[in-house]
Amino acid sequence: xxxxxxxxxxxxxxxxxxxxxxxxxxxxxxxxxxxxxxxxxxxxxxxxxxxxxxxxxxxxxxxxxxxxxxxxxxxxxxxxxxxxxxxxxxxxxxxxxxxxxxxxxxxxxxxxxxxxxxxxxxxxxxxxxxxxxxxxxxxxxxxxxxxxxxxxxxxxxxxxxxxxxxxxxxxxxxxxxxxxxxxxxxxxxxxxxxxxxxxxxxxxxxxxxxxxxxxxxxxxxxxxxxxxxxxxxxxxxxxxxxxxxxxxxxxxxxxxxxxxxxxxxxxxxxxxxxxxxxxxxxxxxxxxxxxxxxxxxxxxxxxxxxxxxxxxxxxxxxxxxxxxxxxxxxxxxxxxxxxxxxxxxxxxxxxxxxxxxxxxxxxxxxxxxxxxxxxxxxxxxxxxxxxxxxxxxxxxxxxxxxxxxxxxxxxxxxxxxxxxxxxxxxxxxxxxxxxxxxxxxxxxxxxxxxxxxxxxxxxxxxxxxxxxxxxxxxxxxxxxxxxxxxxxxxxxxxxx
Ligand code: ADP
Numbered sequence: 001x002x003x004x005x006x007x008x009x010x011x012x013x014x015x016x017x018x019x020x021x022x023x024x025x026x027x028x029x030x031x032x033x034x035x036x037x038x039x040x041x042x043x044x045x046x047x048x049x050x051x052x053x054x055x056x057x058x059x060x061x062x063x064x065x066x067x068x069x070x071x072x073x074x075x076x077x078x079x080x081x082x083x084x085x086x087x088x089x090x091x092x093x094x095x096x097x098x099x100x101x102x103x104x105x106x107x108x109x110x111x112x113x114x115x116x117x118x119x120x121x122x123x124x125x126x127x128x129x130x131x132x133x134x135x136x137x138x139x140x141x142x143x144x145x146x147x148x149x150x151x152x153x154x155x156x157x158x159x160x161x162x163x164x165x166x167x168x169x170x171x172x173x174x175x176x177x178x179x180x181x182x183x184x185x186x187x188x189x190x191x192x193x194x195x196x197x198x199x200x201x202x203x204x205x206x207x208x209x210x211x212x213x214x215x216x217x218x219x220x221x222x223x224x225x226x227x228x229x230x231x232x233x234x235x236x237x238x239x240x241x242x243x244x245x246x247x248x249x250x251x252x253x254x255x256x257x258x259x260x261x262x263x264x265x266x267x268x269x270x271x272x273x274x275x276x277x278x279x280x281x282x283x284x285x286x287x288x289x290x291x292x293x294x295x296x297x298x299x300x301x302x303x304x305x306x307x308x309x310x311x312x313x314x315x316x317x318x319x320x321x322x323x324x325x326x327x328x329x330x331x332x333x334x335x336x337x338x339x340x341x342x343x344x345x346x347x348x349x350x351x352x353x354x355x356x357x358x359x360x361x362x363x364x365x366x367x368x369x370x371x372x373x374x375x376x377x378x379x380x381x382x383x384x385x386x387x388x389x390x391x392x393x394x395x396x397x398x399x400x401x402x403x404x405x406x407x408x409x410x411x412x413x414x415x416x417x418x419x420x421x422x423x424x425x426x427x428x429x430x431x432x433x434x435x436x437x438x439x440x441x442x443x444x445x446x447x448x449x450x451x452x453x454x455x456x457x458x459x460x461x462x463x464x465x466x467x468x469x470x471x472x473x474x475x476x477x478x479x480x481x482x483x484x485x486x487x488x489x490x491x492x493x494x495x496x
Contacts, residue, residue: 004480006033006040007137007161009123011100011116011146013042013079014254016050018363019099020305021251021387022144022168025218028254029476030083032469036477041135042079043126045119046089047100051075054085061132063125066185067118068092074122074131086133088122106338113180116204120149127154127161137161139480142212145174145205152190152207155490162483164476165208167217169384170226170233171309174204194491199234209238210491213483215246216476218385219406223248231382245488249476250409251385252469253394258367260395260463265367270396272460278371278396285372288365289356291329298448299329300441301373301397303366303388306336306344311379311402316343317434318441323354325445332357333369370395374455375444381432383407389426393462398455399426400440410467414447414458425462 012018014027030040044050051057060076073089088094093115098104101112109115122131127150129136139162142150151163181191181202190196196206209215217223225231227240239246256262260278261271268280279295286293300322304310312334322328332344332355341359348357358365370376376392378401385406389399393410401407412418413428427447429440448455 001481004038004139004477004484005135005137006030006038006480007123007127007140008040008042008143009140009147009150010042010143011045011119013044016044016053016079017047017100019101021218021385024254024387025168025251026143027079028252028469029473031080032252032473033476034082035470036473038477039084039135041084041086041137043086043088043123045094045100045115046073046075046087046091047094048096050087051089054079054087057087060086063122063131065118065121065125067114067121072118072122074126074133076133086126088119090118093118106336112174113176113184113202113204116146116174117149117184117186120147120153120207123147123150124153128157138484139164141166141476141480142208144168145172145203145208148174148204148206148208149186149196150207151211151213152186152196155211155492162480162487163212164214164216164479164483165212167205167208167215167226167384170205170217170231170235171382172205173198173233173235176202176204178202189492192492205235206238209235209242211488213245213486213488214479215239215242216479217246217248218251219409220248220250221408222382222384222405225382225405247475247479249472249479250406250467251387251390252472253387253390253467255394255468258370258391258394260371263367263371265364266371267368268371270371272396272463275396275456275460275463281368281371282373285331285368286329288368289331289358290352291331291356292353294327297327297329298325298375298445299331299373300375300377301331301333301369302377303333303369304378306334306340308337309381309383310334311381311432311437312340312344314379314432314434314437315377316340316347318438319347319355321438322441323351328354328445330355331369331373333360333362333365335360370397373397374448375400375441377437377441378402378407379429379432379437380404380407386410390467393425393465393467396459396463398444398459398462400437400444401426401428402432402437403428403430404432410465414443419458422457422461424458425465426458
């Protein structure tokens with residue numbers, strides 16, 4: 001089959017800029033697709049960190065777009081060795097401290113609608129080959145609300161590329177007031193319930209869901225969950241309407257970056273055959289985090305954004321019980337909600353020999369936590385895919401997860417049957433509450449007291465799973481072809 005030109009549009013990508021799992025996907029999936037011979041190019045906003053890390057760059061084109069008084073430069077460079085990169089350089093909108101979406105105090109930038117609308121306009125311009133880059137994509141792969149306007153902007157264009165929109169987390173929708181819609185000067189026709197209007201507000205993500213040729217989410221279970229009111233946040237009706245064009249494709253992980261046998265962040269390398277060496281990472285992690293160094297301690301870990309979704313409050317809730325257990329320890333790495341940050345600091349100060357918390361973002365430490373712990377706690381209330389449980393499996397750190405979204409699709413519960421069949425990889429509980437999490441932890445503690453060979457079997461079952469990007473890339477390519485072969489009609493021209 002002929003190679004495709006694919007423009008991959010996202011608001012973050014490893015190793016240039018990252019706040020969460022989207023960056024891992026945008027850094028890895030294009031590479032996996034390129035291994036099949038396709039020309040995949042990534043487009044990102046020109047945040048200062050991204051520009052600095054992507055150097056050398058050269059100006060490839062200058063655009064004049066509605067919504068910006070200053071001319072917009074497209075800077076061209078490389079994302080890694082294989083992927084051509086376009087950075088949309090608009091200093092007035094993107095050259096700021098803080099993270100891509102929020103200021104240093106954690107509040108959303110007030111002009112986020114303007115910032116990401118301009119980003120979408122630039123993407124659409126490249127997509128139509130109107131940017132003088134001399135390259136025309138067959139398909140634009142959009143990701144999350146920050147790119148949601150792209151399918152809407154392209155819908156009316158005669159010879160547009162196909163579009164696919166991936167939902168990485170439906171909880172973030174980019175909803176603003178009508179005044180923002182006016183300020184951005186979008187065509188008035190888009191303001192309708194079939195378009196971007198969402199209960200009298202202006203929704204970026206609806207542009208992605210309603211106008212795109214195909215919609216994907218990052219796990220099959222989450223693709224089903226978002227069709228229900230509980231997980232659909234009012235968009236379940238629209239998603240139900242699009243089910244024939246909706247699919248869940250499980251994320252992979254970067255097996256080079258996350259490989260305990262070669263990870264430069266680790267004090268000690270190991271693999272499934274040398275599992276015993278993993279405990280050296282435990283001892284060094286305990287040392288690094290100020291916990292008593294004891295290879296027999298049962299060490300739990302958690303990494304994540306400190307938001308309600310991730311269920312850190314549930315971990316805080318079961319902590320008194322965990323501390324009562326003999327010789328258990330917990331390492332936490334996260335940042336986010338300031339009340340959760342304070343609560344974690346407080347328990348760590350109260351129980352310095354049992355709990356260690358690092359409040360902040362530290363990529364290298366994340367690798368060492370994955371390698372050093374025995375068990376990884378992931379009690380997310382919902383989880384579109386989740387990457388940390390996949391890293392845990394890869395590092396032989398047994399995950400304890402709530403049966404939801406991608407967690408349900410990737411971790412196999414240690415039931416007697418699954419253990420017997422060599423399928424078990426973790427502990428799975430059904431309800432996102434403290435009682436259910438605690439019972440799963442008790443099962444893990446009890447299992448860990450068995451002869452060590454049992455634990456090693458469970459952990460190495462996980463290490464042998466294959467969650468590489470190749471399988472996901474094949475799925476995406478199938479969907480890309482369908483999107484190209486059978487475009488969806490513009491929903492605004494098909495209203496009865
Ligand atoms: P989400 O995208 O909802 O944040 P995922 O599990 O899909 O959740 O991805 C989270 C990614 O961010 C993982 O790569 C994880 O290791 C990383 N991460 C989250 N918080 C931190 C932190 N405080 N320090 C280092 N890495 C973090």
